[in-house]
Amino acid sequence: MKNKSVLESLSNYSSANYRKHTSKNPLQRFLIKRFHNSIRDLIIKAGVSKILDAGCGEGLAINEIINKNNSSITGIDISMEALHIAKQLNPECFFLQCNLQTLPFLDNTFELVLSLEVLEHLKNPQKVMLELCRVSRLWLLFSVPDEPVFQIVNFLRGKNLKYWGNDPEHINHWSFKSFVVFLQKFCYIIEQKQSFPWTVVLCKKKE
16 A cells, blocks of 8 residues: 555544554455455446545545556545545545535546445435436446345454444445345446455446
C-alpha cells in the first residue's frame, strides 16, 4: 500500500472498514488481496479511467485498486473523518462529503461507478441504485458480503458472537444469487464473481 506512513500515524483510529483493510491476520490479508485483485481485473475489463467510488470510506480500496490503473478518481462518503484520511492516502484524488441518495453530479458524469461493501448498510438501497445509475455513463461495479457464508465465517472465527456472526451494521443480507437478482432490476449483468466471502458484480446500466 502507498503512503504507509499515513496508516502508521492512525494508531488511535478505528472503523470496521479500516480494521478489515489493515488486519495483520495472514488469512484475512490473503482474502482482502484476492478481493482487490478481482475488483482490479473487472475495472480493467471495463476499460475506464473516470471513476466514482461511492462510499469510499478511508480510501483504502482506492489506494490498493484504482490508483494502479492511472485513473481519475472521485471518492464520496458521509464521514468527514474518513474522507480526511482518504485524502491523505490519495492526495491526487478528489473527495467530497455527500449523501448517496442525492448525488451532486450531472447525469452520465462517470465512466464507472464503484460501490464496495456499501449497499448492505443502506436502509433504501433501491433509491441509491437509481442515483448511482444516473451518474454512471455505462459501467457499475458492486460488492457485498455473500450471505449466509459471511455470517457463518464471522461466527466460526469468534466475531459478532452476540449476533450469531451477523454484522450489526448490515441491514441487507444477500446471497450470491439474490444480489444478482436485485441488481438486474437496474442493470445488465456482465460478469459476476464469488471472491470468498464476497460477491462481486460488474454491470452495465439500463437505458
